[in-house]
Amino acid sequence: MAQRMALSTNYAIAYAVKNCDVDVIAAYPITPQTTVVERLSEFVANGELDAEYIPVESEHSALSAVIGASAAGARVFTATASQGLALMHEVLFMASGMRLPIVMSIANRTLSMPLNIHNDHQDMMSSRDCGWIQIYISSAQEAHDTVIQAYRLAERLDILLPVCVCYDGYVLSHTYEPVEVRDKQKVLEYTPRVERPHVLDPDKPITMGVMALPNYTYEFKYQVVDALKRVPKALEEVDAEFADKFGVKYGLYEEYMCSDADVIMIALGAIASTARLAIDNLRSKGFRIGLFRPRLYRPIPVELWKSVLRKAKMLAIVDRAIAFGGCGGPLFSDVATMFINDSERPLMINFIAGIGGRDVTVRDLEQMGLMAFKSLEEGLKEQCIYFGVRGVDYGL
Amino acid sequence: MSELKKWFELPIGCTNIEPGSSLNNITAGWRVFTPVIDEKKCTKCYLCWAFCPENAIKIADDGFPKTDYRYCKGCGICSNECPAKAITMIRQEV
Incomplete structure (x- = not known):
């Protein structure tokens, strides 16, 4: 029976993995690990989940172990964050190259130095182009459901690729929400x-x-490359099947008040939930602004994104990661690239925010929205704004 | 180059589904020095057979070791190990 429980996103993921009846879980149990695998180890220890649980000596070994198990035909799971993902980096390419349907959850956290365990997307963005399907979620329920969808997607014979379910560390990972735990049989x-x-x-x-x-x-x-091209359509189908079974549909992206918007704000994960309030507040003051939250980020369904975004005059792209020495944040670079050959395209402004767990408040997002409108009226003075860093004034 | 397979003709996931297919990979082209066994000196101790890292030395019906020159890479380990100094490495003319 489906059960409504108060769960952190970590636990919501653990329950999803349990109900997917995985065979092998390998995880490094110490920092930067989260309570996903702690709860899973309890499920295995108390007999609720019949799986092999391997407490390995590093994240490099964790992914290597599940690669071996997956190659032998097992349904597998691992989880990590931050430095752990960085340590897995070379193995990420092996998992996708070997076309193994591994599911991994990542509680997105910053990378040292300075040593910091808090939330941003630096870890995942630094492992962005490694052949994994990457889905960013923005609630505990979505995390629970996405893990279930992830197995269905990864194991499709026309896909056979590993999937990362990405969720903001602490802001989502340790926050409790009511979650409908899906019935195991279903x-x-x-x-x-x-x-x-x-x-x-x-x-x-x-x-x-x-x-x-x-x-x-x-x-x-x-x-x-070819298998990734098939993912957007496959995820739409997987999502539709999920809706038939469980009555909830997520889509490949979420749009909020975009149809008549002059400015569309683009943000991944938890910031997008906060941004909804900022959009409401700015709308009540007469600003025509909308929100676009990508869910499937790798591969990017380019035409689908453009069908929503091209109508705007200005795109305000919020990146929770720094691309050091680049042309702007990673999300900004992706959005800019998809429009590069179009003669008519929206202007784009990039906000780097929420680095190392710095709060991104409703007021911050309202301010970003206002800065985007100001840049639209007066011309773009600055393309990439390191929003909120003390000691930098962009005069906006 | 036309005999090389296209991307969709290969099994997915960097998989080789043909066991033992390294036999198709003729590595003779790596060889610079070729081992030649002098059967007059050979004592049939088979150390060359034991040491060959490529398993390219077989024992023939007459009991003498014979090098399979399709796979011998010319490393010279057989010659170095031979206690009877029966294996000479000869530079191949190209």
Whole structure:
């Protein structure tokens, strides 16, 4: 039976993983780990979940262990954050290159130095282009449901790619919300076990993760490029099937008051929830502003995003990560690139905010919105604004 | 280059689904020095067979070790290990 419980996003994810009946969980149990895997270890210890739980010695090993288990046909899970994700970096490419349907949750946190355990998107943005499907969520319920969708998506035979479910550290990970825990029987009906074409089997020996020379490596990499192209449509289908089963639909993105907006604010994850209030406040003062929250961020469904964004005069893109030495934040660079060859395109302004767990308040987001309107009227003075950093004044 | 497979002709996920297919990978082209076994000196101790890292030395019906030159990379370990000094490395003319 479905059950309504007060859960942190970490626990909401743990319950989803349990009800997906995973076979193997490998995780490094110390900082920067979250309570997702702590709760899962309790489920395994008390017999609620029949899975192999491997407390490994590092995140590099955690992902390596689930790669091995997934290659042998198991349904697997791991979780990490921050430095842990950075330590996994080289293994991320192996998981996608080997086309393994691994699901991993990431409580997004900043990267040292300075040493800081709080929320921003620096960890994930630094591992953005590694062939994983990346979904940013903005509530505990969405995290719970997205993990269930993630197994269905990852294990589709036309996809077979690993999936990251990204959620803001602390702001979401440790915040309790009412969550409808989906009925296990229905979850398993929704995401049944599939037989993959290639798994490790002593009776049918194969080699997985082969060496390839320059004459073949490119072709293997292109297979990942091609599979990612199929993801937006596949996620739409997976989402529709989820709606049939559980009555909730999330889509590939969320738009709020975008249809007549002069300025559209774009933000990932938790900031987007706060921004909704800022949009309401600015609307009540007569500013035509909307909000666009991408859910599927890798791969980017470019035409779908553009169909919403191209109507605006100005895009205010909020990045919770710094691309050091780049042309702006990572989300800004992506949005700018998708419009680069269009003769008519919105102006774009980039706000870097919420670094290292700095609060991004409703008032901050209202101010960003106002700065976007001012730049629209008076001309863009500054393309990338390090919003709220003490000692910098952009005169806006 | 036309015999190389296209991206959609390859099994996905960097998988080799043909066990033992390294036999198709002829590595003779790596070789600069070729081992030549002098059967007059060979004592059939088979140390060369044991040490060959490529498993390219087989024992023939007459009991003498024979090098499979399709796979021998010319590393010279057999020659170095041979206690009877029966294996000479000869530079190949290209």
